Amino acid sequence: MEKIRVAVRVRPPVTPSDLNGSHWKVDDNCISLHRSLAGTPLPPALSYTFDHVFDQDCSNSSVYDLLTKDIIHAVVEGFNGTAFAYGQTSSGKTFTMNGSENDPGIIHRAVKDIFAKTNASTNREFLIRVSYMEIYNEEINDLFVVENQKLQIHESLERGIFVAGLREEIVNSAEQVLKLIKMGEVNRHFGETNMNARSSRSHTIFRMVIESKGKDSGSNDYSTLDDAIHVSVLNLVDLAGSERIAKTGAGGVRLKEGKHINKSLMILGNVINKLSDGAKQRGHIPYRDSKLTRILQPALGGNAKTSIICTVAPEEVHIEETKGTLQFASRAKRITNCVQVNEILTDAALLKRQKLEIEELRMKLEGSHAGILEQEILKLRNDMLKYELEREKLAMELERKSHKERTSYQGSGSLTQSNKGTVDSFSTQHGDTFSTPTFKPAPHAFVAKRSFHSDTPEYSPLPYEFGDVADEDMWFKMNNGFIADLDSICMTPAKQISSIPSIDKTLDCHIGNYEEVQNLKRQLQEAIDEKIKFEEQQKELLKLNNHLMEEISKLQKEAQELPQRLRESCRATNEEIFSGFQSFVADDKSTTTKLFSRTRELVMFLMSTFEANVSMALNGLKHKDEENKSISLMPSRQDKDEKRIWQCNNKYKDCTQDASWKTELSGEIRLIKEQCQTLEQELDTNNKLLESSKARVHNLERESQFLLEEKEDLLLTVSDSSKRLASLCQQNEKILQDLASEIQRRKHLEEEIRHFSIAFASRQRSLMSFHCDFKSKLEDNLKFKVHSSVLEGGAFSN
Numbered sequence: 001m002e003k004i005r006v007a008v009r010v011r012p013p014v015t016p017s018d019l020n021g022s023h024w025k026v027d028d029n030c031i032s033l034h035r036s037l038a039g040t041p042l043p044p045a046l047s048y049t050f051d052h053v054f055d056q057d058c059s060n061s062s063v064y065d066l067l068t069k070d071i072i073h074a075v076v077e078g079f080n081g082t083a084f085a086y087g088q089t090s091s092g093k094t095f096t097m098n099g100s101e102n103d104p105g106i107i108h109r110a111v112k113d114i115f116a117k118t119n120a121s122t123n124r125e126f127l128i129r130v131s132y133m134e135i136y137n138e139e140i141n142d143l144f145v146v147e148n149q150k151l152q153i154h155e156s157l158e159r160g161i162f163v164a165g166l167r168e169e170i171v172n173s174a175e176q177v178l179k180l181i182k183m184g185e186v187n188r189h190f191g192e193t194n195m196n197a198r199s200s201r202s203h204t205i206f207r208m209v210i211e212s213k214g215k216d217s218g219s220n221d222y223s224t225l226d227d228a229i230h231v232s233v234l235n236l237v238d239l240a241g242s243e244r245i246a247k248t249g250a251g252g253v254r255l256k257e258g259k260h261i262n263k264s265l266m267i268l269g270n271v272i273n274k275l276s277d278g279a280k281q282r283g284h285i286p287y288r289d290s291k292l293t294r295i296l297q298p299a300l301g302g303n304a305k306t307s308i309i310c311t312v313a314p315e316e317v318h319i320e321e322t323k324g325t326l327q328f329a330s331r332a333k334r335i336t337n338c339v340q341v342n343e344i345l346t347d348a349a350l351l352k353r354q355k356l357e358i359e360e361l362r363m364k365l366e367g368s369h370a371g372i373l374e375q376e377i378l379k380l381r382n383d384m385l386k387y388e389l390e391r392e393k394l395a396m397e398l399e400r401k402s403h404k405e406r407t408s409y410q411g412s413g414s415l416t417q418s419n420k421g422t423v424d425s426f427s428t429q430h431g432d433t434f435s436t437p438t439f440k441p442a443p444h445a446f447v448a449k450r451s452f453h454s455d456t457p458e459y460s461p462l463p464y465e466f467g468d469v470a471d472e473d474m475w476f477k478m479n480n481g482f483i484a485d486l487d488s489i490c491m492t493p494a495k496q497i498s499s500i501p502s503i504d505k506t507l508d509c510h511i512g513n514y515e516e517v518q519n520l521k522r523q524l525q526e527a528i529d530e531k532i533k534f535e536e537q538q539k540e541l542l543k544l545n546n547h548l549m550e551e552i553s554k555l556q557k558e559a560q561e562l563p564q565r566l567r568e569s570c571r572a573t574n575e576e577i578f579s580g581f582q583s584f585v586a587d588d589k590s591t592t593t594k595l596f597s598r599t600r601e602l603v604m605f606l607m608s609t610f611e612a613n614v615s616m617a618l619n620g621l622k623h624k625d626e627e628n629k630s631i632s633l634m635p636s637r638q639d640k641d642e643k644r645i646w647q648c649n650n651k652y653k654d655c656t657q658d659a660s661w662k663t664e665l666s667g668e669i670r671l672i673k674e675q676c677q678t679l680e681q682e683l684d685t686n687n688k689l690l691e692s693s694k695a696r697v698h699n700l701e702r703e704s705q706f707l708l709e710e711k712e713d714l715l716l717t718v719s720d721s722s723k724r725l726a727s728l729c730q731q732n733e734k735i736l737q738d739l740a741s742e743i744q745r746r747k748h749l750e751e752e753i754r755h756f757s758i759a760f761a762s763r764q765r766s767l768m769s770f771h772c773d774f775k776s777k778l779e780d781n782l783k784f785k786v787h788s789s790v791l792e793g794g795a796f797s798n
């Protein structure tokens, strides 16, 4: 987390006479109001502290070195950076950003510095692209290509927020960039106002995208990650200045520009206000309310190192604006950004990183569960070898003994019938003499693959019953194709092992078992890997889902706020117009006052109708045609005049009957003349007032036209937002479906792993029990042989 750096710069006074009369005092990093407006008391403790405060003697070079240089250097290292100038009109923003011939500004110095840094770098190579745009009357224009106008802002996961269609020039020297900037400046909107002979009428954003990657070292060392590509963006912004229409004397085009400038700066102020509230209280940040805040979104509370230079004018007339700028700067100071290097991993770098991760995971696994498993497998393998050796020993012993017997039988002739009977009866008693499962000689299907010799078959350890094995298919799969023909398992009549398996064969058998165990281990490892992969995928999908949910809730909130905002803006304009009227009309008894109060009523009516229409339109209701209401603007003047003439005529009739009618008549005529004159004068004034009110009505009409346009814009935004919302909902649903199916797959996989483990354990068990069986049978057999030889010995001696 990193705080936005904020500095204040005081411009030198325009006229030298103001030099000693500055109301602001700069003291180190502190600026304070030390003299109030003439005739007003000094407000208590109006003092502000910032990262830097530059007084009027400060040069652009100091501003750059102290405020921006570090950010520019960080941009070369892969961090995003933004520097912008904020302040009222004519306070010195353009001077700070662009500078002059003798004292180049921040943009010029940043460009030079970036190329000096990149050229000096020995271990990374760079690709630099530049673009230059302006936001004029809330439309984005490309300053490199005049035809590229009204560009749109888009957002994507890969590129973040970007302006579609903006020309980006690949550059390789500072001189080339400065030339391009000069070309761009020609297309920028400047205009003359009362405050500034060359006032910026648009916000400009000069952007440098710096990509870099490590120079190929040819090393295969996975511990270095130099293959990662850094992509950083530097925005150098010269904002248009806030202005009071009364001061700038703007009208026509300038007025329209001024309104757009003020509106977007007001939204910037709102964004800064919200961000300065702190993470908990801030709620929704209205970045989308203007193109400027949308483009600067990463710089305000996002992933960028940001510096703001707030420029102020020292003159007494600008005290209020200066206070406003300082308050803006104080709030901006509280904002923290979350800064990190922007890395893109190439395939090679990704491979390196993944190998490292795999290596780490393997080590972790080896250190935990896998180690235990491996040890268990080794122990089992040793036990198996031990059993095999014992079996061999017994078999050899048996063979030796039977060989001895055979030679003794051959020497002594055939057995007597009775002896034979004893042997047979023993055999019958035990079923098979050696009690080993052998195979029907004909189909010879069981354990075909594993047998090295058909006459000395090997045995596949069959589970006792399939109930022990969780899944039959899994068991067959595990058995590696050794399909058991269960019918073929039977106890054949006594069949002696003709020869003892050679040491080599036993070894082969061990190798076979070992390979099998290895194979199983590998399968197990693969299953675990796949499980981990699915878990990661699931995590990513969950992340994406959360992000989309956030977006949706943001859009919903915005859609809810729109009608309210529209209503507020209508009301504000209304109030502004009427307060203008109020100030215009001094005498509230004159005809003009009456006229204006009628006009006010009319406008109020128009505004409320407009407001109602807007809310109806926003609610999606159909506007019902209202009956035309005729409103008379003025009280009927004709009626009054007729009344007056009628009164005069009556008087005249009376007077003719009077003797002194002549004197009275002349007096009356004089009076009428005077009245006529007054009326004419009044008429004149009224005509003038009418003219001016016509002009005002015209202005009002223009205002309402603007409002209508704004309304249309807002409606368009609403419909766009709804469309986006719908598409986001669809996307979200799809992702949820994918997520569900992934979860299902994972469950299957886990189930399979479980079955596999059960089957594996059962197989181990059956192997062990087989060996125990085999061993006990051999021992029985040996005992029997010993017994029979004892018997035979007895018979012979008899």
Ligand SMILES: Nc1ncnc2c1ncn2[C@@H]1O[C@H](COP(=O)(O)OP(=O)(O)OP(=O)(O)O)[C@@H](O)[C@H]1O
Pocket (backbone or CB within 6 Å): 010, 011, 012, 056, 087, 088, 089, 090, 091, 092, 093, 094, 095, 096, 196, 198, 199, 200, 201, 239, 240, 241, 242, 311
């Ligand atoms: N620090 C400074 N030193 C010398 N002259 C300055 C300084 N700051 C501003 N000026 C001069 O003041 C005038 C107005 O400055 P500038 O055009 O930069 O203001 P601005 O804030 O960009 O205004 P606008 O918002 O209207 O574009 C220019 O003539 C400029 O040269």
